[in-house]
Amino acid sequence: MVHTVPDWPVRASYDFLLPVNLLIEPAVPPPGVAPLTLKPDDLPVRPLERGDYVQLEGFVVSEVDVHQNTLTLNAPPRVDGLPAAYRVRLHPVPTDEIQQQVGDEVTPVAGRIVETRADQLQRIVQEALAFSGDLTVAALTSPHGTTLPNPLALLPTLLSRTRNVRVSTIHGDLNLENILVEPTGRTVSLIDFATVRRDHALHDLLRLETEVVTKLLPEILAGSTLLVETIRMFYEQLHEAVSDQEHRAPARPLLADLDKPFQTLVTIRSMARQCLFDAHDWGEYYEGLALYLVGALKFKNLDQLSKRVTFWTAAVVCSLVAPVVRRA
Numbered sequence: 538m539v540h541t542v543p544d545w546p547v548r549a550s551y552d553f554l555l556p557v558n559l560l561i562e563p564a565v566p567p568p569g570v571a572p573l574t575l576k577p578d579d580l581p582v583r584p585l586e587r588g589d590y591v592q593l594e595g596f597v598v599s600e601v602d603v604h605q606n607t608l609t610l611n612a613p614p615r616v617d618g619l620p621a622a623y624r625v626r627l628h629p630v631p632t633d634e635i636q637q638q639v640g641d642e643v644t645p646v647a648g649r650i651v652e653t654r655a656d657q658l659q660r661i662v663q664e665a666l667a668f669s670g671d672l673t674v675a676a677l678t679s680p681h682g683t684t685l686p687n688p689l690a691l692l693p694t695l696l697s698r699t700r701n702v703r704v705s706t707i708h709g710d711l712n713l714e715n716i717l718v719e720p721t722g723r724t725v726s727l728i729d730f731a732t733v734r735r736d737h738a739l740h741d742l743l744r745l746e747t748e749v750v751t752k753l754l755p756e757i758l759a760g761s762t763l764l765v766e767t768i769r770m771f772y773e774q775l776h777e778a779v780s781d782q783e784h785r786a787p788a789r790p791l792l793a794d795l796d797k798p799f800q801t802l803v804t805i806r807s808m809a810r811q812c813l814f815d816a817h818d819w820g821e822y823y824e825g826l827a828l829y830l831v832g833a834l835k836f837k838n839l840d841q842l843s844k845r846v847t848f849w850t851a852a853v854v855c856s857l858v859a860p861v862v863r864r865a
Contacts, residue, residue: 538705538706539703539704539705539738539812540703540704540705541701541702541703541704541814542701542702542703542704543701544699544700544701545699545700545701545702545704545737546619546699547695547696547697547698547699547700547824547825547828548622548696548697549615549619549620549621549622550619550620550736550737550740551696551737551825551828551829552620552622552623552624552696553620553622553624554828554829554831554832554833555654555658555692555828555831555832555835556654556657556658556832556835557609557624557625557626557654558623558624558625558653558654559585559591559625559626559650559652559653559654560625560626560628560650560651560652560653560657561591561593561625561626561627561628561648561649561650561651562627562628562629562648562649562651563627563629563630563646563647563648564590564647564648564649565647566590566647566649570590571590572590572591572592572647573585573589573590573591573592574591574592574594575591575592575593575594575625576594576595577595577596577611577612577613577621577623578595578612580623584653584655585650585653586650586653587650587651587652587653587656588649588650589649589650590647590648590649590650591647591648591649591650592645592646592647593610593625593643593645593646593647593648594645595612595613595642596610596611596612596613596625596642596643597610597611597612597613597640597641597642597643598610598637598638598639598640598641598642598643599611599621599624599639600639601635601637601638601639603632603635605628606628606629606630606631606632606635607626607627607628607629607630608626608627608628608630608635608637608643609624609625609626609627610624610625610626610627610643611623611624611625613642627646627648628651654692655673655689657835658672658689658692658831658834658835659672659673659689661834661835661844662689662834662844662848664841664844665834665841665844665845665848666845666848672687672689672690673687673689673690674687674690675687675690677852679764679765679766679849680765681763681765681766683765683766683769685765685769685849685852685853685855685856686852686855686856686858687852687855688827688830688831688848688851688852688854688855689831691827691855692828692831695824695827695828696828698824700814700821700824701814701815702737702738702739702814702821703737703738703812703813703814704735704736704737704738705735705736705738705812706733706734706735707733707734707735707736707737707738707740707741708733708741710744737825738812739809739812739813739821739822739825740825742805742806742808742809742812743809743822743825743826743829744829745805746802746805746826746829747826747829747830747833747847749798749801749802749805750830750833750846750847750850751833751836751839751843751846751847752843753797753798753801754768754795754798754846754850755840755842755843755846757794757795757798758842758846759842764845764846764849765849765852765853767792767795768846768849768850768853769853769856770791770792771790771792771795771799772850772853772854772857773857774788774790774791774799775790775799775802775803775806776819776857778803779803779806779807779810779819780819788800788803806822809822819857820858823854823855823857823858824858826851826854827851827854827855827858830847830848830850830851830854831848831851833847834847834848
């Protein structure tokens with residue numbers, strides 16, 4: 538059953554895709570240093586930085602990893618049923634102190650910030666792009682001069698938005714490995730329903746498009762001397778194809794090698810249109826896709842080329858968000 542929800546908070550539905558907000562090493566602050574109290578319902582106004590000392594209060598355990606000696610904490614469940622959305626990870630936690638259960642509220646604990654979310658993402662992107670410049674700027678320029686919005690700089694804006702959306706039961710982990718196709722009868726089956734839930738109706742389709750970007754595009758674009766420019770052309774053609782409801786002829790990308798991912802994404806987008814709150818407002822889709830793509834950068838199974846393709850695709854998608862939103 539699908540129903541519409543006004544003013545849906547994007548952060549509550551999408552924050553989990555990204556790295557944790559803070560990586561914290563449990564530690565007693567040095568003499569004379571007063572830790573900043575950090576509560577889920579009273580987060581600091583100023584951005585926290587590496588090296589800051591904090592004291593966590595009111596958080597609950599969301600993940601326990603006894604092999605890595607880490608505890609991941611989150612805000613308590615929201616009264617409106619939406620997921621909590623401020624995660625911190627403690628590491629290393631002594632073995633004798635890690636016997637916590639998911640859902641337990643932790644006693645106040647002090648520690649030093651080792652990395653913020655911004656630190657983690659900037660490090661990942663710098664390694665993938667072999668880039669040593671400033672990743673806090675609003676726009677970035679490709680090696681061949683194409684200027685695009687910086688998706689890392691746009692994260693706070695994307696997460697702070699509220700939108701009218703459609704909500705439905707979703708699979709929750711609809712990746713390519715969880716879709717089985719029986720070749721003879723051409724029947725399709727889904728597996729792994731461990732994360733089924735009610736959430737923004739676009740989640741499954743955004744996950745599938747992210748899979749296409751991270752797994753199909755890199756092998757085609759390997760060796761491309763105009764990587765960013767090819768991605769931009771591909772996505773502009775894709776947007777034109779799916780936005781033109783009167784389009785009659787089969788859409789084709791300019792580069793024949795990209796036909797398979799192009800047709801796959803056209804199919805995904807045709808299903809996505811039915812899930813949009815406003816079938817003419819692709820901004821809702823692109824904002825979610827940008828968050829999925831940036832979140833995918835944290836996956837350790839992606840090689841450097843895949844991360845470059847994913848990052849620059851996120852930048853291209855962000856360039857499509859602004860004009861689409863202005864028309865909405």
